[in-house]
Amino acid sequence: MDILLEFLKTTGFYQMTPGNLGMLLIGLMFIALAILKEYEPLLLCPIGFGILVGNIPCAESMALGVYDEGSVLHYLYFGVSQGIFPPLIFLGIGAMTDFSTMLSDPKLVLLGAAAQMGIFLTLLGAMFIGFTPSEAGAIGIIGGADGPTAIFLSAKLAPHLLGAIAIAAYSYMALVPVIQPPIMRLLTTKEERRIRMRPPRQATRHERILFPIAAFLICALIAPGSLVLIGMLFFGNLLKESTVTDRLANTARTAMIDIVTILLGFVVGASTDADQFLTRQSLLIFGLGALSFAIATAAGVLFAKFMNLFLHHKINPLIGAAGVSAVPDSARVAQIVGHEADPHNHLLMHAMAPNVAGVIGSAVAAGVLWSVLIK
């Protein structure tokens, strides 16, 4: 009988705290959003289930959780805490990204830079409310709308905030179709939303092969801190564009990125133990993340309008919002909002240019913040 009573005390039911219960509900909500609403299902499903796993309370003597040294989850989490998984995901992203639209209209690259204002202005906001510069840098990168970049930088600058930052980054990426449209409509007139852009030209094979090599050299020489992320991104793209390494490119963009995404999402979710996650800091991070996203979207749209002051062939300012990365969701949002104003206007191809430029921009921004803020 004693053994049975002792065992009952080790069950999750007995040890459940309100915090654990709250996190379990959040995990279930993530899974529901992924399955029912198809909001970033490839990410929210593993993260949601990871949250369930990470919030089942168990006896302290049993090393089971992410933070228990020697546990399986602890070893899997090593890929996150040491920043190993994000570059591998970037390799896969590079192998599946088509930079042709960017190559056909190089001025659109600047929209990817403008949208990074969200990162740096949020950094100021985070410092203002009491976060240290390193923490503020890690929080600001949420505005880059790039989950792997956010995880990579927070692992380097503020590992204690990694769980909250990762969850915030992926949540807002999933909510791109909800967050961006009101800001885009607020900052543009109907006439601006109806601007039709010239069809992009076809990039040649030489251009597509030379681009990843040259862009890597430019970015890595200007901001060496971005070396790992940018290097893997462009290496993956070279594998794709060279066409002589199809096997490698196929593996990078299918099996490898899928495996890493599963592991990354799952252990990030499992790292959200209620004791570590349900803090005032996490709430502030979520608030700042939303602010960062909103600023990034607004900056992209406003910069497109600013560029239009000097351009003969106008840019539809809606595609500026795609500069926040979140590939390809923010480009889709530009297409949807543009389509509402003019059903015959198709912005998707044009929006992909600032979208992929945003990936480069956020990786460079992460490199800069890492270089400047690392102690």
Added chain:
Amino acid sequence: MQLLAQAGVPVEGPLTGLRAITEGNGIAITITGLLIVFAALTAISLFIGALPKVLHAMGPYLPVIESHHDMPPDNGRAAKVSSNEGVDPRLVAAIGWAVHASRQSDP
């Protein structure tokens, strides 16, 4: 920290407000960061803009890049299916949009 405070020892909390930004070099980090991001992407933009002209000038000296992707397919139908040459990008965008809209409406 609470114990120190209870004992009457003055304890400094985290810096907040403009003082935190000033002492943490927030403005300098922001300006530097934005400048570097813009410099990197402007350099990429300029490179992309110059690339077609450079390639055109170097045309005679450039190697012809061939791979199995460039080999002519065995039958004409396959060529039409596999090649994007001559396909109106607006048509591709429209098809992409239709697929997306269909997926969005799918419950």
